[in-house]
Amino acid sequence: MAGWGSETHMPHSPTVEKLEKQFEELRSQLEDSGKLRERIRAVAMEIEYHADWRSETQTVVSLLSFLHWLETGTLLVHTDAEEKLGLNPTEFGLDIEDYLIGICFMSNELPRYVVNQVTAGDYECPRKVLKFLTDLHAAFRMLNLRNDFLRKKFDGMKYDLRRVEEVYYDVKIRGLAANGESAGKEGDQGQS
C-alpha cells in the first residue's frame, strides 16, 4: 500500500498550527486509504488472505494509536481501533495480536518524538510521555507472551522506555521542567 510509506516519516513539528495542518493531512489520507480498504476488503474478504495484510494492519494501528495519543493522551484500545478501521468482530475483526504489535510500533516512535519536542522547546512532553509509556509497559507485562514476534517487539519497548527516561532525566537535571528556572542547554545530549 503506497500511502503508508510517506506516513511513517511523520515529521514531529512543534507549532500548533503546523500540527493541526498535519492532522488534517493525515486524516484525509486515512480517509482515502479507508476507501481503498473497502475495495480491497470486497475482494479479499476471505480470511485466508488475512495473513498477507498483517504488517499493513499493524502499521495502520500504530499510526492510529499515535494520532489518538497526540490528540487525547490516552491509549487507543482494541475495540476502538477496530471501529476506526471499520472492521467488526463478527465478520472480520482486528486481530488482537496485530493490534498489540501495532501498539509496540507506536511505542517505537515515542523516543524520537520526545527528543524532537524537547529540541523545539517543549519541556513538559518528556514527563507526559514517560508516564504513558511506563503505564503501557506495565500493562504489557500482564501478558504471557511466547517467544514470537510480539514478544520481540515488547522487549524493544523496554528500550524505548529507557530512552524516554533518559530524556526526562536530562530535562530535569538541567532545571528545564515545570519547576525549573532558566532555559539551560537543551536536553538532547546523551541520546543514542
Place this chain on the structure above:
Amino acid sequence: MASKPQHHRPLAGKTQTKRQRTTSTNSTAAANIDSNPMKDAFSKYANYLNDLNDKRERVVKASRDVTMNSKKVIFQVHRIGKHNKEEVLEKAEKDLAVVRDQYISRLVKELQGTDFWKLRRAYSPGVQEYIEAATLFNFCKTGTLLNLDGVNAAIRPLSDPSMEPLQINMLDYILGLADLTGELMRLAIGRISDGEVEFANKICKFVREIYREMTILAPEIDDSSDMKSKMDTMLQSLKK
C-alpha cells in the same frame, strides 16, 4: 494495586521476573490510578492470548496423534499382498475410522468455528498425514483417487451441526497428495519384489497422472516452498 504479572505460566514466567527488576520502581506506584482502563483492557488481551496459546498446544497434540496413527494405517496398508488383500484392507479401514473418531474429532472440536486459519501451522502436518493414509487406502481398495469432497464427507459427521463444519482445505489436501506419491512408490517397489508386476504398473500409471496434474497446478499455489520440495520428491519417486 501492584502490577505483578500472574505466574501460572512457567514458560514466560522466568523472563518476567527479570524484567521487573530492570524497570524503575516508580513505575509500580505511577501505574496505579490513571492506567486502570489500560489495565482492564490488557487483562482481557492477556486472557485472549492465554486461551489462544492453550488452544494451540491442544491442536499440536491432537495433530501429532493424528500423524502417528495415520502412519500406522499406512504401514498396515503396506502389508498388502495378493493373498491377504481383504483382511489387510479391512483392518486398515477400521484403523482409519479410529483415526477419524478419536483424533480428527479432537481437531475438529478445537478448531471448528474459530479462527482456525491462525493455527494452520499447528494442525497442517497431521491433516496431511491423514490425507495420505486415507487416499492410500482408497487407492488400494478401488484403484481411484479419493478426492477432497470424499475426504471431507467422511469427516463432516464429526462436526457440530450447529456451526460451519470443519473442512480440510485444498492446500493441505494437495500437500497430502504429494506425500501419497512417495508412499505409492514404496508400495510399488514392495509389489515388484513380491512379483506382482501388474499391480506395480498400475501404481506407476496412477502416480504419473497425479504428477502430471500437479505440474499444472503447482505454479498457482502460494506458499509453495513445501510444494516445490514435494514435487521434486515426487519426480524422484516416479523415476524409480
